[in-house]
Amino acid sequence: MRLVIAKCSVDYAGRLSAHLPLATRLLMLKADGSLLVHSDGGSYKPLNWMSPPCTIAMSEPSDEQREFGITELWTVTQGKTADLLIVSIHEVLHDSAHELGIDPGLQKDGVEAHLQKLLAEQIELLGEGHRLVRREYMTAIGPVDILATDAAGRSVAVELKRRGDIDGVEQLTRYLELMNRDPRLAPVQGVFAAQEIKPQARTLAEDRGIRCLVLDYDAMRGIDNADERLF
Amino acid sequence: MRLVIAKCSVDYAGRLSAHLPLATRLLMLKADGSLLVHSDGGSYKPLNWMSPPCTIAMSEPSDEQREFGITELWTVTQGKTADLLIVSIHEVLHDSAHELGIDPGLQKDGVEAHLQKLLAEQIELLGEGHRLVRREYMTAIGPVDILATDAAGRSVAVELKRRGDIDGVEQLTRYLELMNRDPRLAPVQGVFAAQEIKPQARTLAEDRGIRCLVLDYDAMRGIDNADERLF
DNA sequence: ATGTCAATGTCGCGA
DNA sequence: TCGCGACGTTGACAT
Known part of the structure; x- marks a missing residue:
């Protein structure tokens, strides 16, 4: 799992269109390729996300995008539904990776x-x-x-x-x-x-x-x- | 927001009973006091959580608990519903805090x-x-x-x-x-x-x-x- | 694999 | 504040 705290804006296009204006958020990259965008409040639901199976492509911004302050672009795509999630990163404040292993899972009744x-x-x-x-x-x-x-x-x-x-x-x-x-x-x-x-x-x-x-x-x-x- | 990667077990008692066996997980503490327990896979839903408003009490384990390898105890309670979440931490692998500020929120249609x-x-x-x-x-x-x-x-x-x-x-x-x-x-x-x-x-x-x-x-x-x- | 139904649902609306 | 319905629902269980 990779944890990134970054100033970023996020755009989602799929079943609906959604946009997150520029702000500091947590980007959680899970081992299965999925991505969660969390704010510092609300419930357990992320502001935005991409469910597995999906693939993340990290790329350099164009000159134009760089002009707008974007230093990094993450493009997350889902093969099946053709959903698209784009994270425009302006500043990375923290970046760490951790080995968690598989989870034994929840026991409930x-x-x-x-x-x-x-x-x-x-x-x-x-x-x-x-x-x-x-x-x-x-x-x-x-x-x-x-x-x-x-x-x-x-x-x-x-x-x-x-x-x-x-x-x-x-x-x-x-x-x-x-x-x-x-x-x-x-x-x-x-x-x-x-x-x-x-x-x-x-x-x-x-x-x-x-x-x-x-x-x-x-x-x-x-x-x-x-x-x-x-x- | 505080991010902790820790080897821990988690118990929840509320509307249902649930238990998470010992494993390495992400503990996300949000500014509003809420807590999310995430594994390195699955969907955007955490393995377990406590929704705000709630309060987290960190405490030292008893001698008995220490014998079982527990180094730290987090007790999360919700005033209204009397739900209880207990995180038994065995080992902290990462611990960092970040100032995110309030989020402008999602625009969707x-x-x-x-x-x-x-x-x-x-x-x-x-x-x-x-x-x-x-x-x-x-x-x-x-x-x-x-x-x-x-x-x-x-x-x-x-x-x-x-x-x-x-x-x-x-x-x-x-x-x-x-x-x-x-x-x-x-x-x-x-x-x-x-x-x-x-x-x-x-x-x-x-x-x-x-x-x-x-x-x-x-x-x-x-x-x-x-x-x-x-x- | 597919369909149906509950959920610690969560979230947003309107009365 | 409460009731109601939708959800990028998710998740579990049955077929």
């Missing part, structure tokens, strides 16, 4: 968030006398979905998944290992909760002393709805 | 793009014998919407607007001034084309020898549709 909310509200599904400590209990290696206490006041760490696979058990195992080293929490009981738990995952979990809990999403949602109707 | 496409296809609307040279003809100060030639082979530069205002005439004037200094193009005739041209803009344009052309968008679209039905 949307239903998990709802399940988590529901289970936090219906915490006794874990067993009688259980009480919620907090959701997203943060540890050094990431947030544990739910931290609770059982009837005897012992810590219970819950890992929630839509589909309970071996990965989830491994994840919970790492959390438990870490949390059991914290004298304020130890001993911590693990609960692997999911709508559906694969046999392999169940075997692994139980072998490690982790309790498995199959959640009925619809029933939980139903109770949730009933509550909403009552209050 | 959706209907203009369609008008441009239609006029390029129906170029004789400019007058008999006119031929298209190209759309988005690039100059040092930005792209001219349409460059064409008249029946005598002379250059014609067209500025397109949905609503023809004085701004558009000024813009075209700048293009014409520049293009008329190019011996390959000069002399260049200007045409100010819009669905609707304000009297003030028409007066200014004609005073400068720029021809005004009112476009019937619906009729042009109708011809376009007819073509589509024929072929």
